[in-house]
Amino acid sequence: MAFAEALAHPRQASVGPIADVAPSPATPADPELERAAWDLDPLVESEGEAGVERLLDEAIERSETFAQRHEGKVSELSPETLAEAMHELAAIGELVGRAGSFAVLRFSTDTADPAHGALMASVEERGTAIQTRLLFFELEWAALDDARAEELLAGDDLDFCGHYLRSARRYRPHLLTQPEEKIATEKDQTGQSAWSRLFSELTSAIEVDLPEQAGEPGTDADGGRVALDVALSRLFSADRDVRRTSAEAVTAALEPGLRTRAYVFNTLLQDKAVDDRLRKFPNWLASRNLSNEATDESVQALLEAVRGRYELARRWYRLKAKLLGLDRLADYDRMAAVTPNDTAFSWAEARETVTDSYASFSEELGGLVSRFFDERWIDAPIRPGKRGGAFCAPTVPSLHPYVMLNWTAQRRDVLTLAHELGHGVHFALAAPQGVFHQGTGLTLAETASVFGEEVTLARLLESADTPDSRLSLLAESIEDTIATVFRQAAMNRFEDLAHTARREEGELSVDHFGELWTESQSELLGDSVEITDGYRSWWSYVPHFISTPGYVYAYAYGKLLALSVYERYREEGGPFVPRYLDLLRAGGSKPPEQLARIVGLDLTDPGFWDRGLDLVERQLEAAEQAAAEAA
Secondary structure, three states: OOHHHHOOOOOEEEEEEOOOEEOOOOOOHHHHHOOOOOOOHHHOOHHHHHHHHHHHHHHHHHHHHHHHOOOOOHOOOOHHHHHHHHHHHHHHHHHHHHHHHHHHHHHHHHOOOOOHHHHHHHHHHHHHHHHHHHHHHHHHHHOOHHHHHHHHHHHOOOOHHHHHHHHHHHHHHHOHHHHHHHHHHHHHHHHHHHHHHHHHHHHHOEEEEEEOOOOOOOOOOOOOOEEHHHHHHHOOOOOOOHHHHHHHHHHHHHHOOOOHHHHHHHHHHHHHHHEEEEEEEEOHHHHHHHHOOHHHHHHHHHHHHHHHHHHHHHHHHHHHHHHOOOEEEEHHOOOOOOOOOOOOOOOOHHHHHHHHHHHHHHHHHHHHHHHHHOOOOOEEEOOEEEEEEEEEEEOOOOOOOOOOOOOOHHHHHHHHHHHHHHHHHHHHHHHHHHHHOOOOOHHHHHHHHHHHHHHHHHHHHHHOOOOHHHHHHHHHHHHHHHHHHHHHHHHHHHHHHHHHHHHOOOOHHHHHHHHHHHHHHHHOOOOOOEOOOHHHHHHHOHHHHHHHHOOOHHHHHHHHHHHHHHHHHHHHHOOOOHHHHHHHHOOOOHHHHHHHOOOOOOOOOOOOOHHHHHHHHHHHHHHHHHHHHOO
């Protein structure tokens, strides 16, 4: 990522769809949960919007001073003055990061408040002004010849940014001239960024009219007008009529804005095509691979390995059909509970379970997880206008991360909590690396989160006292793996088809998007799942296609890597823990291959992905055995 862009815009690790979420009738009253609301005051020293403006004023002033001092003179820097310049860029990044994080996180909890949207727009505009003023540094740094750059990087005081500086030089073939880069940066706030925000607001406004079903009050059989996330959560129901009618209601709710969302997607597909052409990227995914520090060849090897093992997903879906007493699953059956009961968790029970799980692995991690609860770093209740899904935002190294959830008291929410806290402890442990090295590329960003899930799953399995409860947990585990590895590969395939078709054929119709979506999903599901006509439009609420093209394969990469890391822990036990913590503390200070070596993994091994997929097959075999025991 460019210096200026990295400094001018806050970062976020996110999972799940972005959608407005209303209180779920299935969520019981929980006073402790209602108190689980984050405190954003530390970001702006309790000054609110005035604090945002003050931070940005200082950042703009320091950016101007920085530019006056260094513009046109980067080639004249010594190792010592380069270190001073990078420390100043880091300080500017802290200021903008605090202001931007406050605006983004406040908007996340209430997307319907115009004041929140206006503040976020203001931060975006002023952040872009800072980004534009600092662009020269990146361009002049990239223009240095390799010998001169290495001479500067040999300095002893550049450990805090050395890998970042080296990595930034990989963008040299794709940078434009300084005037062109300034124009592109200025226009982005009314281009990609604006369209992405529009998509988020459109999906946040979707409400689903659910029919009432026979069932006890307060269960997921209740109907009514609910947000998209709540409706989608009913696909986990053990009642097929609830699943089917909920899916039909979701399809109906997606229909009114479908053409608008398709136009947004079309516009961004073309915007990326133009950008890739101007920057001389050979294909639509190359820029994402460069950002992830992954070669096109290695990513292709991953995707081909996963697509070559699609039969593992189909094998599970065929077994699941038998468990549900069906000849064949429909698309709305894929997430159905395989046992009739799902244990409800209060917020206090979830806190205890996850904290104890992390502490059983490492007391240090357990203590860090406790701080997220005690110091109000988590926002958990479902509220009208709140973004759906869950994410962890790192904010700035001098402060702490924040976690957002939409808690519905289900057992899967416990694993989501464990997942996001994995991101949280990763960011927190890597904070001493500073703004340039705290975060990893997307391909390693899921390591700690998936590891945290696995540790928590193991704790839940220990307490599972019946064959049905054990089967239910293992089913959730294999389905999460299928969703993270195989479904994300299929989503990548959809993106590939969409980007390619847009470039070769021009603007795509809603029906054409539906055809490409169906093609990519059919390749995954084969004859194991029936794809209904209504499912053809379900591509249209997925935010990753809009905001972060090419993102989704990183889930498969990260999941397989994390499973391999967890397997090392199972093999080695206690001696593995310090190496794992060292991996987290390293943040993004090294290339992915070097980071993986800390825990004894070789990402350059051609067989690495197949061995990771072998671990997935073992998960499937465990679920199959549990199904046999529960029969």
